[in-house]
Amino acid sequence: MATLLVGDxxxxxxxxxxxxxQANFNPATDTLWLTGDLVARGPxxxxxxxxxxxxxxxxxxxxxxxxxxxxxIYAGISRNKPKDNxxxxxxxxxxxxxxxxxxxxxxxxxDEEKALVMGHAGITPQWDIDTAKRCAREIEAILSxxxxxxxxxxxxxxxxxCWHDELSGLPRLRYATNALTRMRFCYPNGCLDMxxxxxxxxxxxxxxxxxxxxxxxSENYSIVFGHWASLEGKGTPEGIYALDTGCCWxxxxxxxxxxxxxYFQQDSLAxxxxxxx
Numbered sequence: 001m002a003t004l005l006v007g008d009x010x011x012x013x014x015x016x017x018x019x020x021x022q023a024n025f026n027p028a029t030d031t032l033w034l035t036g037d038l039v040a041r042g043p044x045x046x047x048x049x050x051x052x053x054x055x056x057x058x059x060x061x062x063x064x065x066x067x068x069x070x071x072x073i074y075a076g077i078s079r080n081k082p083k084d085n086x087x088x089x090x091x092x093x094x095x096x097x098x099x100x101x102x103x104x105x106x107x108x109x110x111d112e113e114k115a116l117v118m119g120h121a122g123i124t125p126q127w128d129i130d131t132a133k134r135c136a137r138e139i140e141a142i143l144s145x146x147x148x149x150x151x152x153x154x155x156x157x158x159x160x161x162c163w164h165d166e167l168s169g170l171p172r173l174r175y176a177t178n179a180l181t182r183m184r185f186c187y188p189n190g191c192l193d194m195x196x197x198x199x200x201x202x203x204x205x206x207x208x209x210x211x212x213x214x215x216x217x218s219e220n221y222s223i224v225f226g227h228w229a230s231l232e233g234k235g236t237p238e239g240i241y242a243l244d245t246g247c248c249w250x251x252x253x254x255x256x257x258x259x260x261x262x263y264f265q266q267d268s269l270a271x272x273x274x275x276x277x
Contacts, residue, residue: 007243011042035226036064036120108136125215
């Protein structure tokens with residue numbers, strides 16, 4: 001019974017299948033964790049969603065910023081750009097079913113027995129675990145409701161960038177969404193910087209990667225995240241695992257088997273996208 005954690009798939013279905021074969025993934029006994037950004041940029045987003053959905057209880061995922069972007073396109077809020085590579089999915093006969101399944105997926109996974117937390121971008125140092133769970137539930141509740149287009153229309157923006165318990169309504173949801181799906185750098189006080197996308201060594205002072213700042217979640221849990229392909233899976237403290245290694249940009253798809261901390265990697269089969277957020 002293995003727990004297999006895989007970085008951002010981004011529509012790279014063939015690479016995902018090859019990677020799972022390396023670890024002899026058996027959905028009857030194993031559990032697959034996916035760090036989000038299942039779709040966009042790679043060639044086979046439709047097949048990825050169909051496959052992941054078919055796994056049922058054998059998979060645990062979190063939504064990433066590109067997954068939310070797909071939902072926004074479907075809702076008529078964002079534009080489907082050619083580089084997104086989502087037209088086949090949006091025109092598929094089962095698109096409605098897949099979208100309705102996707103918007104009911106979580107944005108945070110917590111396994112208390114393993115003391116393991118997974119968020120697409122990580123966990124802001126301004127949150128403890130109870131706050132993280134509460135904010136995740138709030139996002140999940142509105143995404144699964146009939147009001148989800150209102151939320152998607154308001155999620156774009158970089159403010160507020162600092163957490164306080166008095167935040168409410170759409171600003172609270174926007175902060176939580178940014179923290180869970182877009183965050184990279186923070187100021188020393190933990191407030192989010194939503195502008196810089198460089199590798200850490202090129203970031204202007206006083207910005208620090210979120211995982212270099214003390215946070216109550218990282219003190220008590222291991223954290224798995226994706227989103228930041230330019231890290232190449234390197235440079236994080238002990239107990240924090242960066243798994244996005246840029247498969248859709250021509251890099252690799254990376255898997256961590258939790259029980260023995262063994263890594264597996266599958267090279268990209270084709271360079272299919274341009275690097276950005």
